[in-house]
Amino acid sequence: MIHTRNLPFVTTLGIFVIAYALCILQFPNMLSTRVIGNLLTDNAFLGIAAVGMTFVILSGGIDLSIGSVIAFTSVFVAVLVGSLGVHPLAAFAAVLVISTLFGSLMGAMIRYLGIPPFVVTLAGMFLARGAAYLISTESVPISHEVIDTIQGFYFRFPGGGRLTALAMLMLLVFVVGAFVAGRTRFGANVYAIGGSEQSAELMGVPVGPTTIGIYALSGFLSGLSGIAYTLYTSSGYSLATVGVELDAIAAVVIGGTLLTGGVGLVAGTFVGILIQGLIQTYIVFDGTLSSWWTKIVIGILLFIFIVLQRGIIWYSNRRLAEGRLREV
Amino acid sequence: MSDSYSLLEARGIGKTFLGITALDGVDFSLNRGEIHALLGENGAGKSTLIKILTGVYSRDRGTMQLDGSDVTPANVAEAQALGIGTVYQEVNLLENLTVAENLFLGRQPHRFGLIDRREMRRRSKALLARYGLDIDVDALLSSYSVAVRQIVAIARAVDLSGKVLVLDEPTASLDSHEVEMLFSVLRRLREEGLGIIIITHFLNQVYAIADRVTVLRNGRLVGTRKLSELPQLELISMMLGRELQHITREHQAQDETVAATAEAPIRFANYGKRGSVAPFDLDIRPGEVVGIAGLLGSGRTETAFLLFGIDRADSGTATIDGQPVSLTSPEAAIVNGFGFCPEERKTDGIIGDFSVADNIALALQARQGWSKPISSREKHALAESFIKSLDIRPPDANRPIKFLSGGNQQKAILARWLATEPRLLILDEPTRGIDIGAHAEILKMIERLCSEGMSLVVISSELEELTAVAHRVIVLSDRRHVAELSGDALTADNIMQAIATSARTEAA
Numbered sequence: 001m002i003h004t005r006n007l008p009f010v011t012t013l014g015i016f017v018i019a020y021a022l023c024i025l026q027f028p029n030m031l032s033t034r035v036i037g038n039l040l041t042d043n044a045f046l047g048i049a050a051v052g053m054t055f056v057i058l059s060g061g062i063d064l065s066i067g068s069v070i071a072f073t074s075v076f077v078a079v080l081v082g083s084l085g086v087h088p089l090a091a092f093a094a095v096l097v098i099s100t101l102f103g104s105l106m107g108a109m110i111r112y113l114g115i116p117p118f119v120v121t122l123a124g125m126f127l128a129r130g131a132a133y134l135i136s137t138e139s140v141p142i143s144h145e146v147i148d149t150i151q152g153f154y155f156r157f158p159g160g161g162r163l164t165a166l167a168m169l170m171l172l173v174f175v176v177g178a179f180v181a182g183r184t185r186f187g188a189n190v191y192a193i194g195g196s197e198q199s200a201e202l203m204g205v206p207v208g209p210t211t212i213g214i215y216a217l218s219g220f221l222s223g224l225s226g227i228a229y230t231l232y233t234s235s236g237y238s239l240a241t242v243g244v245e246l247d248a249i250a251a252v253v254i255g256g257t258l259l260t261g262g263v264g265l266v267a268g269t270f271v272g273i274l275i276q277g278l279i280q281t282y283i284v285f286d287g288t289l290s291s292w293w294t295k296i297v298i299g300i301l302l303f304i305f306i307v308l309q310r311g312i313i314w315y316s317n318r319r320l321a322e323g324r325l326r327e328v
Numbered sequence: 329m330s331d332s333y334s335l336l337e338a339r340g341i342g343k344t345f346l347g348i349t350a351l352d353g354v355d356f357s358l359n360r361g362e363i364h365a366l367l368g369e370n371g372a373g374k375s376t377l378i379k380i381l382t383g384v385y386s387r388d389r390g391t392m393q394l395d396g397s398d399v400t401p402a403n404v405a406e407a408q409a410l411g412i413g414t415v416y417q418e419v420n421l422l423e424n425l426t427v428a429e430n431l432f433l434g435r436q437p438h439r440f441g442l443i444d445r446r447e448m449r450r451r452s453k454a455l456l457a458r459y460g461l462d463i464d465v466d467a468l469l470s471s472y473s474v475a476v477r478q479i480v481a482i483a484r485a486v487d488l489s490g491k492v493l494v495l496d497e498p499t500a501s502l503d504s505h506e507v508e509m510l511f512s513v514l515r516r517l518r519e520e521g522l523g524i525i526i527i528t529h530f531l532n533q534v535y536a537i538a539d540r541v542t543v544l545r546n547g548r549l550v551g552t553r554k555l556s557e558l559p560q561l562e563l564i565s566m567m568l569g570r571e572l573q574h575i576t577r578e579h580q581a582q583d584e585t586v587a588a589t590a591e592a593p594i595r596f597a598n599y600g601k602r603g604s605v606a607p608f609d610l611d612i613r614p615g616e617v618v619g620i621a622g623l624l625g626s627g628r629t630e631t632a633f634l635l636f637g638i639d640r641a642d643s644g645t646a647t648i649d650g651q652p653v654s655l656t657s658p659e660a661a662i663v664n665g666f667g668f669c670p671e672e673r674k675t676d677g678i679i680g681d682f683s684v685a686d687n688i689a690l691a692l693q694a695r696q697g698w699s700k701p702i703s704s705r706e707k708h709a710l711a712e713s714f715i716k717s718l719d720i721r722p723p724d725a726n727r728p729i730k731f732l733s734g735g736n737q738q739k740a741i742l743a744r745w746l747a748t749e750p751r752l753l754i755l756d757e758p759t760r761g762i763d764i765g766a767h768a769e770i771l772k773m774i775e776r777l778c779s780e781g782m783s784l785v786v787i788s789s790e791l792e793e794l795t796a797v798a799h800r801v802i803v804l805s806d807r808r809h810v811a812e813l814s815g816d817a818l819t820a821d822n823i824m825q826a827i828a829t830s831a832r833t834e835a836a
Contacts (some may be wrong), residue, residue: 023666067394075541179330179442183442183443184442184443185434185443188425188433188436188443191429192422192425192433194424195422195425199420199422199677200433201404201483203404203421204404204408204412204433204434205433205434206405262422
């Protein structure tokens with residue numbers, strides 16, 4: 001029997017499989033490694049950021065700064081490498097340190113000043129976006145042999161598809177993320193805080209360091225996502241990736257993670273990303289639909305999932321109450 | 329227990345919150361292999377003492393020794409490391425995690441840097457087997473009953489600390505079978521030499537399980553006694569206060585006039601709700617103060633909730649002036665001329681950020697209906713008149729009510745109901761947590777109101793207060809109305825006697 005805990009994840013997976021099957025029925029060409037490879041590459045930066053968002057939401061928080069941090073990172077890297085001639089790897093390292101520190105600072109404010117995550121990360125969102133504008137309002141192109149090498153690196157699937165470096169990076173982040181969430185003490189603490197911060201604290205969970213760690217991780221992954229975005233577009237642009245945090249939240253929720261925290265899987269977020277990618281791919285194949293249909297379908301899916309989650313909570317509460325009645 | 333010696337010794341513990349003394353020089357000692365009950369009414373300081381012992385709060389004064397050496401746990405983790413484990417009543421374990429994850433949170437077995445789930449499962453099984461539990465440890469905690477969760481929590485606390493176990497109201501939501509299951513676990517732990525502190529308000533359970541009892545009252549120690557040498561009546565008088573001298577009641581004469589009014593306009597017949605309060609009859613006459621007495625958890629507040637329509641009665645009828653009415657919501661009760669000042673003033677009574685005037689106008693507005701707003705001029709006139717007549721300080725109608733003292737907040741809530749000119753006002757613990765001056769004023773106000781013809785129902789754990797203001801007192805025990813006292817029979821001693829008698833018949 002499926003545990004009710006995993007029901008949202010199983011549902012998501014089912015929806016993805018059915019949707020993909022329907023797509024293939026209409027466009028048999030969608031069943032190709034080429035489509036899958038592109039889907040992974042196109043959504044790599046979003047996927048990386050969504051892993052960070054998964055941890056934040058599992059702990060019962062929210063991180064609205066992700067899109068801005070991605071934009072900041074990409075502009076910062078582009079200017080360092082493109083205009084100032086810094087080695088790309090050094091630029092990457094620098095920007096990861098900055099975004100991680102930025103995240104931990106937000107985590108510390110949330111924990112020690114008792115300000116809700118929504119407010120703190122909203123401020124972080126404006127701050128990072130402003131800093132990106134300050135560096136450059138133009139789109140800054142970037143080219144360097146190291147970057148060309150990374151961009152040109154891929155494994156070839158049978159059937160002509162390519163597993164690019166970006167796609168591999170995203171898959172790696174998902175695998176590591178899943179292990180951290182499911183098999184480490186830090187991960188267990190994240191779930192505990194999401195269940196009830198007060199209980200977790202009374203059970204001896206180091207809530208302060210864990211909260212800072214969660215937002216530091218989200219900051220780090222936003223930075224990494226920004227690097228992936230820079231590699232993907234070969235440029236840095238401060239107006240880019242507006243609202244990506246909302247796409248990430250959508251992927252997490254569609255992936256079956258409870259917005260109130262405590263329940264969910266990193267693997268679910270991966271399926272959430274795949275579903276979003278699938279809708280985009282379908283629209284490309286169809287050719288007549290406006291790309292805004294992506295948003296509409298995502299909106300509908302979100303509604304379905306939020307209602308489903310409510311339903312599961314209601315159902316398990318009722319079952320528990322019935323169990324109590326029977327005992328009495 | 330000849331070989332028992334003091335395991336935990338606290339002396340002169342004091343704690344003050346924002347100028348309000350929660351604990352004042354309390355001594356407490358716990359032996360090895362002892363179950364020690366900690367008793368007291370709401371606000372007596374039980375939870376504060378427990379939180380100091382378990383490292384949630386830091387003490388302002390006093391010393392604490394564990395196994396003969398001074399300790400000062402700064403947080404829960406430190407107390408656990410010292411050997412003091414706690415099972416709280418509400419905030420307990422994490423329902424979104426599995427049983428095994430709950431048992432080993434923060435101390436999971438590792439293998440190659442990753443959590444070893446198989447080992448965790450094995451150890452959880454073994455641990456729970458010692459408590460006679462054979463359950464699927466990979467199932468979510470939320471899928472088990474409260475009793476099982478309670479035992480899982482105890483298993484975790486004992487495994488983690490191993491010297492002192494603190495249980496805060498462990499039996500509050502258990503049925504009698506589950507209570508017995510829990511008690512057999514506790515007896516076994518006692519035999520293993522653990523010191524157990526248990527907070528509960530069920531007196532027969534105290535006698536069933538505990539060796540000694542410590543009673544707190546208003547933040548002070550009343551005494552620590554062996555239960556085998558303590559009659560139940562004496563224990564109750566320790567809890568409710570023994571300074572029960574003969575307070576001259578001024579409304580003796582009035583009693584007769586009230587009694588003379590033959591037909592009571594407000595009548596509740598066979599009124600009750602399953603699982604809340606057993607069906608009772610209650611007649612309330614104009615100008616009468618009906619007191620409700622009983623220990624914590626006896627159904628005092630539940631009775632008020634029923635009368636005011638917060639809980640729906642599932643048996644009996646309510647009639648006003650001979651007309652049957654259905655009190656299915658507080659709104660319906662307000663329309664019928666009822667008012668209610670709840671016990672939890674901060675959470676259920678005031679709206680902290682609203683001004684005094686807005687808080688006062690709330691109930692009147694609710695009664696008029698939202699389509700007829702009270703103008704701000706009317707509101708202020710209303711507030712000013714009550715500020716003057718009730719002497720609310722500071723006399724500033726625009727000040728957010730959260731900045732007022734407890735006594736003045738209580739007066740403002742009284743004003744809120746008085747503005748609706750109710751015929752029945754229910755006051756749940758009207759004098760809790762307010763200073764002595766305001767206390768006397770509120771009692772005086774109650775007298776004045778009933779002389780003006782208003783009926784009042786007053787719930788209080790202060791027996792002297794009840795016997796002073798009430799014409800009749802209904803005594804509750806174990807969610808039943810067990811006695812009604814009036815006239816010369818209305819004394820604090822008789823109230824305690826009634827509580828004790830009913831508790832004894834239950835135990836038998």
